[in-house]
Structures are given as C-alpha cells and as structure tokens.
Amino acid sequence: MKKSANDFQRKKGDNVISSELPMGFSMALAKNTSALAYFTNLTDDMKQSVVEQTHSIKSKGQMQQFVDSLVPRIQSF
Numbered sequence: 001m002k003k004s005a006n007d008f009q010r011k012k013g014d015n016v017i018s019s020e021l022p023m024g025f026s027m028a029l030a031k032n033t034s035a036l037a038y039f040t041n042l043t044d045d046m047k048q049s050v051v052e053q054t055h056s057i058k059s060k061g062q063m064q065q066f067v068d069s070l071v072p073r074i075q076s077f
Helices: 023-030 033-040 044-054 060-068
Strands: 009-012 015-018
Antiparallel strands (some): 009 015
C-alpha cells in the first residue's frame, strides 16, 4: 500500500503518535511526486524540521515553491 503525505508518523516506544501534516503542505507534496518521495525517505527528525519550516508560509504559491525546492533539479546536459 502506497503511503500518502498524511501518513507521516513518529514512533515513540510502542506508541505511534500521528502528526498531521499541514493541509497546504500535503497538497503541494501531492503535486510533486519527487518531493513526496524525498520527504517520505527523510528521518523523523528531518521530517519534523521540514514541517516546522512550513508554519511561516502564508500562501499556496509560496508553499508550492517551498515543496519544489526540497528536491534539487536534475539538469540534463
């Protein structure tokens, strides 16, 4: 089963604490599968750091730019 952006979870001991991602961040990730794959493979601490950075973003466009910047562009030569 493929995980979505909203499946972000942090484990502590035997308990699993679900942390919902901000809606705008989830929607922006859904539009950029490379960024979603990148985010999914981060450690929990790194994910939390990324999520914390989203709290100061005020617009949909800024959120998409932030998400798009998560993955470096691959340039062809």
